[in-house]
Amino acid sequence: MSLNRKLRIAIDMDEVMADTIAKFITLYDERHQTKISLGDMHGKEFREILPPHLSNSLREYINERGFFRDLPVMPGCQDVVKALHEKYDVYIASSAMEFKYSLEDKLDWLNEHFPFISWTNIIFCGHKILDVDVMIDDRIKNFVTFKGRKLLFTSPHNLLINDFERVNTWDDVATKLLHE
């Protein structure tokens, strides 16, 4: 960590900035008349709680062009990321490379909802091998080789994990990174 520069924060997109699960729930309701409850997801991935005959469909939907373009923004995210952006060197880092058609959608989504984030500060990758000081992510796999401060953003699939500093909401992020 250099002391000559602002601290760098890397913020994940899916299930942190963007409510991917809300989109899944809407999609399975509309296309399959299948109601999925967030309560059923405690500690599980979304695909694990789908009826068996639908479990392979999730990957197909994620691979559709447009899937990531209209995700709802997580509550409070815009205001807090804006304030973080004024205090820190904020990067958006999404493990997007697995899904080719997500790349343009995610860039358009960021430009629509977070226009103050420059293209210079957007990273689409696989492994998050980033030289940053703080990482906000819902996936602990992204923390494995990361030596900085790790903030685990609560998502149903990670509710059973107790080994990391946790933020449940964007208000929690503000408390820890703006008000402390």
Added chain:
Amino acid sequence: MSLNRKLRIAIDMDEVMADTIAKFITLYDERHQTKISLGDMHGKEFREILPPHLSNSLREYINERGFFRDLPVMPGCQDVVKALHEKYDVYIASSAMEFKYSLEDKLDWLNEHFPFISWTNIIFCGHKILDVDVMIDDRIKNFVTFKGRKLLFTSPHNLLINDFERVNTWDDVATKLLHE
């Protein structure tokens, strides 16, 4: 730098893996019957040696879908990157985010010419804030906050720069990273 893992190498795409300048030369010959010589580029950017009435066109061409899809591969690059991939943890890192339509093209190009590189090891970004040990790049701006080993890959625009360890060709990269 951790000693528990393979060294990580980040390799740039344009003018390092992909011969972007060769594409520019072909394009201005075909569309404008304008012959550009590599010799005129010594220490200059390509746009600087275009006739004044064409200097703004370069950015338009780069923004066209498909521009980055058919770039020639730099001589020797495939074999050396394959050998590096077997010895090191190789990442491809391109400052692609400025040009939205380059993202899918660059991913398709990598999958065609470097199919052994996993999606997990591809990074499209702006600023290259990467936690890697070696960076191979033709742009010194990417070295500014990087503390690892910097290998400046020779390109006409950087010929007047003397402050970095230089590799002129992929054979030079092999000599330094495979045979030393």
